[in-house]
Amino acid sequence: MIRHLVSELRAALRAAAGHSFSVLTLTFGATLILAGFTGSEPVEARRAVMPIEIPLAIETSTATETDVDYDAAGQQAVAAEQETWRDVAVRRGDNLSLIFSRARLAGEDLQAILDADVKARSLRQLFPGQTLSIRTDADGRLTGLRYAKSPLETSVFTRNDAGFERADEVRSPSVHRVFRHATLKSSLFEAGKEAGLSNRIVLELANIFGGVIDFALDPRAGDSFSVLYEEQHLDGEKIGEGAIIAAEYINKGKSFSAFRHQDAHGEIGYFSADGVSMRKVFMLAPLDFTRVSSNFNMRRLHPIMKVVRPHRGVDYSASTGTPVYASGDGKVTASGYSRSNGNYVYVQHGNRFQTRYLHLHKRSVRVGQRVKQGQTIGTVGATGLATGPHLHYEFLVDGVHKNPGTILDSLPRAQELQGRELAAFRSSIAGAATQLAAYTNAWEMAVVSGDE
Numbered sequence: 316m317i318r319h320l321v322s323e324l325r326a327a328l329r330a331a332a333g334h335s336f337s338v339l340t341l342t343f344g345a346t347l348i349l350a351g352f353t354g355s356e357p358v359e360a361r362r363a364v365m366p367i368e369i370p371l372a373i374e375t376s377t378a379t380e381t382d383v384d385y386d387a388a389g390q391q392a393v394a395a396e397q398e399t400w401r402d403v404a405v406r407r408g409d410n411l412s413l414i415f416s417r418a419r420l421a422g423e424d425l426q427a428i429l430d431a432d433v434k435a436r437s438l439r440q441l442f443p444g445q446t447l448s449i450r451t452d453a454d455g456r457l458t459g460l461r462y463a464k465s466p467l468e469t470s471v472f473t474r475n476d477a478g479f480e481r482a483d484e485v486r487s488p489s490v491h492r493v494f495r496h497a498t499l500k501s502s503l504f505e506a507g508k509e510a511g512l513s514n515r516i517v518l519e520l521a522n523i524f525g526g527v528i529d530f531a532l533d534p535r536a537g538d539s540f541s542v543l544y545e546e547q548h549l550d551g552e553k554i555g556e557g558a559i560i561a562a563e564y565i566n567k568g569k570s571f572s573a574f575r576h577q578d579a580h581g582e583i584g585y586f587s588a589d590g591v592s593m594r595k596v597f598m599l600a601p602l603d604f605t606r607v608s609s610n611f612n613m614r615r616l617h618p619i620m621k622v623v624r625p626h627r628g629v630d631y632s633a634s635t636g637t638p639v640y641a642s643g644d645g646k647v648t649a650s651g652y653s654r655s656n657g658n659y660v661y662v663q664h665g666n667r668f669q670t671r672y673l674h675l676h677k678r679s680v681r682v683g684q685r686v687k688q689g690q691t692i693g694t695v696g697a698t699g700l701a702t703g704p705h706l707h708y709e710f711l712v713d714g715v716h717k718n719p720g721t722i723l724d725s726l727p728r729a730q731e732l733q734g735r736e737l738a739a740f741r742s743s744i745a746g747a748a749t750q751l752a753a754y755t756n757a758w759e760m761a762v763v764s765g766d767e
């Protein structure tokens with residue numbers, strides 16, 4: 316199946332190499348659409364980032380999109396046939412009263428509408444750029460009002476004998492799985508951007524792999540990643556992004572995969588294909604890595620920051636004020652100031668492990684306080700003997716300094732799925748694993764076969 320997909324994709328790409336095409340249909344259980352090359356962009360097959368959209372039959376929403384019939388909401392459908400709707404834009408500083416007077420609608424109808432809205436109060440908060448639709452009869456009397464709070468939620472007010480009745484129309488977006496693949500040239504975020512990923516998805520990806528990859532120190536040019544995630548569409552337009560379903564990150568030739576899994580208690584996490592949680596006892600980069608000075612040096616292709624033996628720690632250059640996180644759950648055993656360390660915090664994790672954070676600008680924890688992994692314990696600074704703002708991070712095992720980047724294997728094991736849950740996990744990720752592998756292969760084959 317995969318080979319078939321790959322060869323077909325390859326042939327199609329050859330045929331189209333150097334030219335623009337927008338839609339390519341392949342057989343892969345269902346139809347999938349490749350929408351990568353557009354007419355305006357120069358096609359460079361070797362480097363082209365080729366998003367593969369998969370609007371196949373994996374719509375996960377239970378409800379389907381429905382075309383809303385404006386007249387269906389009310390009982391006066393027959394009478395209303397003669398009447399037309401018109402749109403009124405919500406302006407800056409607008410409220411319903413101003414809109415009603417602009418549209419020359421009666422004040423008593425305003426009150427009647429507000430009475431019908433008294434529970435939901437949806438009309439109390441109108442925002443510029445929104446649109447109200449109003450319907451009037453031949454005498455200019457209001458017979459209906461529609462207010463789209465969002466593309467998914469619309470309130471409909473219809474005149475009845477007593478005044479107006481309110482009904483809500485809720486639409487469900489269709490959910491599509493989208494595949495993206497990127498290769499790092501300068502940075503993780505640049506690669507993500509080129510592949511058409513939002514920063515939110517890139518951050519989520521970094522969060523998922525944050526226990527096995529130090530995104531401040533580890534990424535290199537040539538690293539690549541694939542991600543399969545959900546997008547919400549309405550009327551053919553993207554209106555939102557959902558969760559990452561599966562992802563792979565290849566760092567310095569080593570591959571890491573993660574799959575989304577909801578356990579028996581309803582808790583959602585990411586696990587390797589073997590069922591080992593991606594959430595490790597320690598996260599590798601104990602700070603907001605997006606604010607580390609340079610993810611990697613483009614010319615030398617290795618980090619500016621590196622382990623410097625004499626001081627037994629890792630230095631992360633980052634601007635003053637960058638949040639510093641506890642790398643694991645633990646208890647604060649020191650929070651103070653010294654001439655060499657500046658502001659420092661020590662966190663004890665169980666009996667064997669201790670982490671230390673030096674040269675902080677500010678400390679935000681007290682001695683004795685329990686902290687959670689990822690909790691902010693202070694901010695990056697240049698206090699004590701520091702030449703510039705950076706976090707000096709130390710990791711001690713049984714009182715001995717270790718390089719936090721290389722001790723992953725000797726740390727306490729992460730949660731592992733067992734028995735029936737492991738079996739359920741394996742079968743639940745099979746589809747996503749196949750898709751991820753097939754699309755990644757297809758993408759790589761396409762790159763290899765691109766002659767232009």
Ligand SMILES: [Zn+2]
Pocket residue numbers: 626628629630706707708
């Ligand atoms: Zn240092």
